[in-house]
Amino acid sequence: MFKKLSLVTLLAVFWCSQSSAVEISGRVGVQSRLFFDDSSLQNSLLLEPEFYWASNSGDDAFTLKLFGRIDDTDDERSHGDIREALWLHVGDTWELRAGIGKVYWGVTESNHLVDIINQTDLVESVDGEQKLGQPLLQFTTIQDWGVLDAFVLPGFRERTFPSAGAHLSGLLPIEADAGFYQHSREQKHVDYSLRYSHAIDVFDIGVSYFWGTNRDPHLVANVSANGEIVLRPYYDQIGQLGIDVQATIGDWLWKLEAIHRDDSVRDFGAMTAGFEYTWVGIGDSVVDMGLLSEISRDSRNDQAPTPSERDIFIGARFTFNDIQSTDLLVGYSQALDYSDSYSAFVECSRRLGDVWKLTVDARLFHSDRESDPVYQFNNDDYASVSLEYFF
Amino acid sequence: MFFFKRVLLTLSMLGATTTVFAAEPIDAQAQEKGLNIVAEAERRDNGWGDSSAEMSMRLANKHGASSSRQLRLKSLEVDGDGDKSLTIFDQPRDVKGTAFLSFTHSLTADEQWLYLPALKRVKRISSSNKSGPFMGSEYAFEDLTSFELDKYQYQYLRDEVVDGLDSFVVRNFPLYKKSGYKYRDVWIDKAEYRVLKTDFYDRKGSLLKTLKNEDFKQYLGKYWRPMKASMNNHQNGKSTDLTWTGYQFNVGLTERDFSKNSLQRAK
Known part of the structure; x- marks a missing residue:
């Protein structure tokens, strides 16, 4: 994959160098994940450069976005990908x-x-x-x-x-x-x-x-x-x-997604529906608070390979509206039929200075039932810290 | 989350609120005069068609720490309705490529979409956030949306000289819900009907912010736009300075440049 990547990169750099209007941007970062169960650390580096070229008329554009991560504990997570190599004509x-x-x-x-x-x-x-x-x-x-x-x-x-x-x-x-x-x-x-x-x-x-x-x-x-x-x-x-x-009605966003899939194993339907409500400026501050709730249903019930066969999700999003664009999202998913099955997460991000961004995430999983897709992650609760530089 | 139509005008004629006149003596003459002044300013700014510009924002707190943002704005005048605008973020770099599309309407709720480039996701967002800060600045969303005459009630206060220019002072009361302001006092110069200065009063009626528009340039021989604007918050000591460059009119923008599709390829 990396061989292919470097070839494409060369081609792109060659092509882009034919034009003066190439924009290069992207991010480079480090991530550490701490798994609580065995106190193990997983560290990685990521690089995601993007090259963008547009014709003077704006009718043609080419974007090349590459991604790579090097992980110190999981070989599968050390990987590269061409996220985008796309020509657009308008x-x-x-x-x-x-x-x-x-x-x-x-x-x-x-x-x-x-x-x-x-x-x-x-x-x-x-x-x-x-x-x-x-x-x-x-x-x-x-x-x-x-x-x-x-x-x-x-x-x-x-x-x-x-x-x-x-x-x-x-x-x-x-x-x-x-x-x-x-x-x-x-x-x-x-x-x-x-x-x-x-x-x-x-x-x-x-x-x-x-x-x-x-x-x-x-x-x-x-x-x-x-x-x-x-x-x-x-x-x-x-x-x-x-x-x-x-x-989108006033402060309320009402949402629905539904699918029907004809599958070789069995046909099924699934849906997720819910709302997001936002209070602007809670308690006379400039902080906005959004409350989210969604219900998911899958007609395969307990045979569904996803944890969202009959689940409710509740979340809160805090937007601090400060210079650093501080953002906090807290979410909790609970199986409706099994009180012992739930998962929760926190995602928090904040810009440091003008070009750095710090992200802190944590995820918790819990289930007592072996047949529950959440069960397999019982020992995988973790917190992650990422620091990224944008160029 | 964001704004613009004709930022200028907008910044220009900020208006004001509902039936807040309780404490004020109802002076039909002052109301009519106020409306006439603002309507004249609106009339003089009609017909600009479409425009594009680059804008930089400098955010500062009272300790002198500062941060900057770079945006590009495209605007389209719509006959008989509010304007359309597309805002593209270049800096801070972590939000580069984020874009905001807004359709202002005079009678119904505005329509707004946000494009998040990392996820390639277009999100329709609620337009009822009027009083929230724009990108951590001292500008609220309502300070940056296109001005619509019907969205305010007016009251002429007095004549006053500001920056050496003889001006009208008109108090504007927002008629829309969720404004962060009780009213705004706007200084409009008598010669060219440009908004030179605005004082914003919070919901309790205390002076919150002062906006000054400077370095006006005239385009197409008719339309005035400030090249600089400074917003000072008197209550928290923070300020936001805006600078516009590369203003262009009649760039050939059409409705097609203001769609969910154009939002996704704005870059």
């Missing part, structure tokens, strides 16, 4: 994107059901919010009746998983590199997707359909050569219908 009422890119769909905060174009870079973050770059061709038409996006997705990215035995890797070893496929073309299968979106009055709506390889692998138990039970990711073919709606 027409009168249309846009065309080609290359490697990232696309985000959805409105809810505790669960991201609808978002499907990019694979999850799970070694980066257990919340699933970090994504791998996806090869794509995207055509967008912008009309009075809304925006229609059509995607051709050649080349599939396999999910990353922490090394066996590493923290946040689960109870059984996952052989990330031993993924197998329903379709004979495996990673070469070409996926397609369509999305319609529109803003009407207080509503922002999106409807999407995806045909192709499941981003969300089934983990299948196998017995390895030395008699161990290992899990292998199985990537099947799916069709997924997604709907996302947000209504």
Whole structure:
């Protein structure tokens, strides 16, 4: 992967050097995670440079964004990725994107059901919010009746998983590199997707359909050569219908995401719905407080591989509105049917000076039931400190 | 989270509030004169079409510590409704690429979207945050949104010379909910109807902030814009100075440059 990266970098640097309007930006940082259960430390370095070039007319632009992390305890977490290598052409009422890119769909905060174009870079973050770059061709038409996006997705990215035995890797070893496929073309299968979106009055709506390889692998138990039970990711073919709606009414944001997935194992539906309410200037201060609550439901019930089959999420977001942009988000997820199953997190960030940013996160997991997806992280409670420099 | 339409004008004619007149004698003549002055300023600023500019913000506290922000602004005048604006953040570097899209409406709630580049996520945000600070500055959101005549009630107070210019002083009362102000006193010069100075009074009626607009330049032979503005908060001792550069009018911006799609590729 690093070889490929450096080739692309060279090409990009060469191409960008043909134009004077290249912008280079990015971040470099260090992260330390302390796992409470065994008092172990996991340290890593990250680098994420971005090169951006735009034509004088602004009708063409190229972005190259690379990512790399070196981790001192987990080889799988030492990894590199081309997050973006994307050419954009803007027409009168249309846009065309080609290359490697990232696309985000959805409105809810505790669960991201609808978002499907990019694979999850799970070694980066257990919340699933970090994504791998996806090869794509995207055509967008912008009309009075809304925006229609059509995607051709050649080349599939396999999910990353922490090394066996590493923290946040689960109870059984996952052989990330031993993924197998329903379709004979495996990673070469070409996926397609369509999305319609529109803003009407207080509503922002999106409807999407995806045909192709499941981003969300089934983990299948196998017995390895030395008699161990290992899990292998199985990537099947799916069709997924997604709907996302947000209504923005005064201080309230009302949110809904729902999917129906035709899956080779079983068809199912899932939804997340909730609200966010913001008080501006609590107690005569300049601090804003947002209260969030979302409920998640999955028709697979206890067979759902996610912890959000029947869950409530409650969160509070504090925006301090100070020069350092201090931000604090606290969240708690609780299974509705099992009082012993919950997880919680805190995320806090603050700018130091003009170019540094300090982030402190902590996550706690608890479950007494072995069949509960939260159970596998029982010994993985951690706190993390990151210091990043932006250039 | 953020703002702009025509920051200028806006900064310019800040207005004021509801039915707050209880303690004030109702003086229909002063109200009419106040409205006429502001309407004339609004009339003179009609027809500017579209504009773009770069803005830098310098935030300082009373101990002299400071921090800066760099933004780019694009604005579009919309006939018969509020303006549209796109704000792109260049600094601080950790928020580089963040962009804010706002549609101001005179009668219904404004529509606002925020683009977060790290997640590639467009978020529709509540526009009811009027009194909150913009990017940690001494400017509130309501200080930076486009000015709409219908959103205030007016009262002419007196004539006064400010910066050597003969001016009207007009008190503006916000008619919209959740304003952080009881009223604002605005100094408008008689010759060109530019807002030279604004005093902001908090909900309790105490003097909160003073805004001074300086270095006015005229564009298209008609439209005045300050190149500098300084906001001083009298209650916490902090200040925010704004400087505009690269002002351009008639750059050919259209509705298409102010959409959720243009927000995502603003950079």
